[in-house]
Amino acid sequence: MSLEPVDIGLLGLGTVGGGVVHVLARNAREIARRAGREIRLLRAAARDPAKRRAEYPGLTIDGDPFAVVDDPRVAVVVELIGGLEPARELVLRAIANGKHVVTANKALIAQHGNEIFAAAEARGVTVAFEAAVGGGIPIIKAIREGLAANHIEWLAGIINGTTNFVLSRMRERGESFAAALAEAQALGYAEADPTFDIEGVDAAHKLTILASIAFGVPLRFDRVYTEGVAQITEDDLRYAETLGYRIKHLGFARRGPDGVEMRVHPALIPDRCLLANVDGVMNAVLVKADAVGTTLYYGPGAGALPTASAVVADLIDVVRSLTTDPTNRVPHLAFQPSAIDDAPALDIDAVETAYYLRLSAEDRPGVLAAITQILGAEEISIEAVIQKEPPAGAARVSVILLTHRVREARMRRALSAIEALDGVHGPATRIRVETLA
């Protein structure tokens, strides 16, 4: 880590900008261990610099974003102000100044990306835009690099969290469209003016980008057929369910023999599909490609920290390209070899999980009490018990116990004692429970 830090200039200190500042500070050490170099926030521009200076003491904050873009010390400009202008002008000026750019601006990329990328290629700099689609899901990287061996046939995505939240609430709670939208706004999932989300414009921006990187065609936002969700009723959601479907607001792109199909609209999808089960503000993109088949990428599609995750991943990519031997850009084990950390591997006895236990026990009073007493002595609390009545004539029952979390060592001791009980036969079946929360 003897290399100089790379200096970053940030345009915009709103929700996502604040998230980027937070992630860069909190994960500074892990980021440097991966990138091989410190990523330093040199200066930022915000609409209300005085207020932001109070929030981020120590950070140089200007009111003029062009001052950041023109600062010769800034190597990478992060554009988070959104909208078309002055974002376009700022990005083009940063490129002209020889700076790399990271942006989360889907409208800018979808509508002016062809111009911006041509300028970047002419100047030999990178414009990275992972955060423009799918929030924190590394979907751009997955399609552009992970699936690079494939002919991509089609992709379908839930790429707008607001509409997905509204449709999920309508289905789960039988709410009207208006009530679900009001709730999304109250929870901060929808803008005060949700037109771009509800009418599908935001999803169309994202689909434009996905179609382009999947099929190798120019960005053509004006050719995306776009329908919103406002006409969907609770009745439609119910009828769809009766027919074995869920209604989702989908972005869909397909490369066929006659050309590229790009459309954003509500769609019924079979309820057994994983995509049908992506609810709330989560996003997911399903990609069908000739070699790999079907892959799916799922995660939070918006929010300060998820979006910052994608922005900072792009920063690390750019910084790595400035830093390391180009033939060895990404460290084999993700972190620079000198930064591999020899943390101990825990012994299984020290691991804590909940448990499912199945015992074969005699069907007489006192056996279950003896079992629960042993568990209690090891401070293992029980969440659920199923005792299955024995078949006629049989004297043994299956006792199924679901426990709360406990250290493996305690469970092992308890099970030895339980298996030694007079009324318990054979070894217990013991399966760990993971709530994945």
Place this chain on the structure above:
Amino acid sequence: MSLEPVDIGLLGLGTVGGGVVHVLARNAREIARRAGREIRLLRAAARDPAKRRAEYPGLTIDGDPFAVVDDPRVAVVVELIGGLEPARELVLRAIANGKHVVTANKALIAQHGNEIFAAAEARGVTVAFEAAVGGGIPIIKAIREGLAANHIEWLAGIINGTTNFVLSRMRERGESFAAALAEAQALGYAEADPTFDIEGVDAAHKLTILASIAFGVPLRFDRVYTEGVAQITEDDLRYAETLGYRIKHLGFARRGPDGVEMRVHPALIPDRCLLANVDGVMNAVLVKADAVGTTLYYGPGAGALPTASAVVADLIDVVRSLTTDPTNRVPHLAFQPSAIDDAPALDIDAVETAYYLRLSAEDRPGVLAAITQILGAEEISIEAVIQKEPPAGAARVSVILLTHRVREARMRRALSAIEALDGVHGPATRIRVETLA
């Protein structure tokens, strides 16, 4: 595309090797459009060269893999012979010869990766191993690059297709473990000797790799706690379901304050989780990280073409690093700017989908017949009809129709005619149906 092709040497022409040959040939043009350079299979080594020469006419095939590794024209060696030796010796020799290596060998990376990566770093070459975990899912790339801004807290994966297939069949069909395993073998999803899969060794290899790249710790296969699936019974699957869970064979790794936890074992997971709904031979990895939150990556975990997808993606990464300006390694829109293809964007009228229609119709004879006649005249066939009885006293019913696929233009014409019918009131609700298959 004026650069010389990059020459590849392939070790192993079994299932995956054959898949790599196929993908390189079939997608040669798209691969070159992305990589900016042709990837050329120069020579290969196989155990039975005469037989393989007949299968791949024109390809130079040796019996001796060291001849490939020592060929000075070979820039990248693809190791697909599997097992520890001679794979380890071949990979180390390729590295010593200054060649980059791409491998799908999870056992080799999990057990000898520390040594191999140290040799590669000393020699300035890359050893790429995306295909070692999760088949065609770009999970190594997602964690190593896509989530690089994050402190990763834990990950949980269904990373062995054989055990997942067996548990899925047992649950869906009430089959015994032995019957489900026999079926997996008959379908080619399990090896003749399925020990490594069933006892969790294969999953432990993969978990070793995932834990290392997630947490920045060395590869420590010997510290993974490993349990197989053979003790799971149909009863357990049923009881778990009663309790609201599914049983999956999971790899789980967590970085805690006391160290790293790595374990492979069956686990109950809540049935509402996406991971619980990953069935058959599919794999999925759920990653919990501090900035992005929860993301999930899903796809085929094995098979010739999915694995080849990952191998060739690694090849493209390596070739890009040999080729382009290092500050601009991956093209902005995935394909080299000169290779962007101006395919037409289809008009929505030319798009074909199935439809859900909801109409408000008078509850009298002849109306439904008139509707279906109009649809028939446009060659729109009907898959399902729901006619909802009107509430007492109401004269209108909701008619819901599910159609087969048809061109948008035909549906538009049909709907105009239907909306003009005497017994139909107001505009129809029309939602497209996507089966995503």
